[in-house]
Amino acid sequence: xxxxxxxxxxxxxxxxxxxxxxxxxxxxxxxxxxxxxxxxxxxxxxxxxxxxxxxxxxxxxxxxxxxxxxxxxxxxxxxxxxxxxxxxxxxxxxxxxxxxxxxxxxxxxxxxxxxxxxxxxxxxxxxxxxxxxxxx
Amino acid sequence: xxxxxxxxxxxxxxxxxxxxxxxxxxxxxxxxxxxxxxxxxxxxxxxxxxxxxxxxxxxxxxxxxxxxxxxxxxxxxxxxxxxxxxxxxxxxxxxxxxxxxxxxxxxxxxxxxxxxxxxxxxxxxxxxxxxxxxxxxxxxxxxxxxxxxxxxxxxxxxxxxxxxxxxxxxxxxxxxxxxxxxxxxxxxxxxxxxxxxxxxxxxxxxxxxxxxxxxxxxxxxxxxxxxxxxxxxxxxxxxxxxxxxxxxxxxxxxxxxxxxxxxxxxxxx
Numbered sequence: 001x002x003x004x005x006x007x008x009x010x011x012x013x014x015x016x017x018x019x020x021x022x023x024x025x026x027x028x029x030x031x032x033x034x035x036x037x038x039x040x041x042x043x044x045x046x047x048x049x050x051x052x053x054x055x056x057x058x059x060x061x062x063x064x065x066x067x068x069x070x071x072x073x074x075x076x077x078x079x080x081x082x083x084x085x086x087x088x089x090x091x092x093x094x095x096x097x098x099x100x101x102x103x104x105x106x107x108x109x110x111x112x113x114x115x116x117x118x119x120x121x122x123x124x125x126x127x128x129x130x131x132x133x134x135x136x
Numbered sequence: 137x138x139x140x141x142x143x144x145x146x147x148x149x150x151x152x153x154x155x156x157x158x159x160x161x162x163x164x165x166x167x168x169x170x171x172x173x174x175x176x177x178x179x180x181x182x183x184x185x186x187x188x189x190x191x192x193x194x195x196x197x198x199x200x201x202x203x204x205x206x207x208x209x210x211x212x213x214x215x216x217x218x219x220x221x222x223x224x225x226x227x228x229x230x231x232x233x234x235x236x237x238x239x240x241x242x243x244x245x246x247x248x249x250x251x252x253x254x255x256x257x258x259x260x261x262x263x264x265x266x267x268x269x270x271x272x273x274x275x276x277x278x279x280x281x282x283x284x285x286x287x288x289x290x291x292x293x294x295x296x297x298x299x300x301x302x303x304x305x306x307x308x309x310x311x312x313x314x315x316x317x318x319x320x321x322x323x324x325x326x327x328x329x330x331x332x333x334x335x336x337x338x339x340x341x342x343x344x345x346x347x348x349x350x351x352x353x354x355x356x357x358x359x360x361x362x363x364x365x366x367x368x369x370x371x372x373x374x375x376x377x378x379x380x381x382x383x384x385x386x387x388x389x390x391x392x393x394x395x396x397x398x399x400x401x402x403x404x405x
Binding site: 008032034040059060061062063064065066067068071073075077079081086087088089090091100102105106114116127128129130 | 149150151152153154155156157159160163164165167168170171177216217218219220221222264266267268270272
């Protein structure tokens with residue numbers, strides 16, 4: 001079987017190296033991330049790995065006040081539309097969650113990441129979340 | 137514990153480590169709705185609170201409801217913030233409960249049942265994670281599923297007399313009422329304000345009290361919706377009876393916006 005052009009492990013390794021990796025469908029042109037075995041639009045296996053610009057704008061968000069164990073609240077979760085098209089979920093950093101209001105929507109962000117080491121995760125696997133920092 | 141457990145319902149690799157919760161997902165729906173339709177958040181929060189007040193009023197009339205007490209809009213606004221802009225009374229509870237129905241071949245069993253209710257349309261659909269679906273006010277899988285059910289039943293949304301839908305959060309009822317075709321997109325909040333979804337409204341929604349007040353025993357919830365609709369179509373709902381209901385629809389959601397099922401019921405006229 002042909003190897004996947006971008007596994008989730010490789011996606012995480014890319015983040016650690018400062019690269020935001022994604023996939024482009026060679027059949028329909030859809031660009032997406034995080035990776036999937038098939039195109040998230042047309043289902044094609046013909047995918048190639050690409051570098052995505054680590055920029056986007058906030059489409060919606062929330063401030064989590066009642067959190068799962070291990071997540072000190074409050075914190076902001078946002079959904080961001082990347083400049084290359086994909087939408088992704090992560091944490092909005094760099095502002096007081098208590099000051100976060102609807103004017104956050106539409107704000108431009110740069111995309112980074114935060115690693116959760118194996119010792120800190122329940123499943124014992126390394127975890128990662130994207131982070132968004134306001135740029136304007 | 138419950139929030140921790142149900143956080144497993146998010147996309148495990150991409151969403152889990154952001155600390156996203158189920159209330160968080162629907163909180164993002166509310167912000168998205170407010171922005172998309174140009175409804176200032178304080179106005180939208182009032183519409184959402186009216187959903188909670190209405191469902192509690194219905195629950196107070198349901199002897200099997202988890203919460204049998206009426207609330208006011210202030211009850212909602214004075215409750216704890218869970219995930220901005222959702223407060224505690226925008227959220228359904230986790231409930232203990234069970235439900236069961238008996239389904240039989242109508243041709244064989246019709247003569248044994250005094251008030252038979254028929255399954256006349258079904259639909260189901262599934263979709264990917266929310267960041268793949270993008271516009272959180274719409275859910276292609278739900279819209280396709282209910283369309284299938286309507287087509288099979290040979291009816292449209294305006295033929296439905298009573299509906300039980302998945303109001304896990306107040307905003308969830310508003311967006312569902314649009315996706316099921318009862319109101320134009322962006323008009324669900326105004327419809328809640330007008331009382332269109334109350335027991336005597338244009339399309340009564342969640343006469344049982346819904347997940348909000350009847351309760352949300354995860355797994356039993358969908359069948360409990362079927363129970364309510366069957367009782368409604370049989371005219372056995374007492375104070376919360378929707379007068380003359382002949383056709384009912386149920387809508388059940390699972391995952392965070394990812395799986396959905398619909399059933400349309402009809403009684404003999």
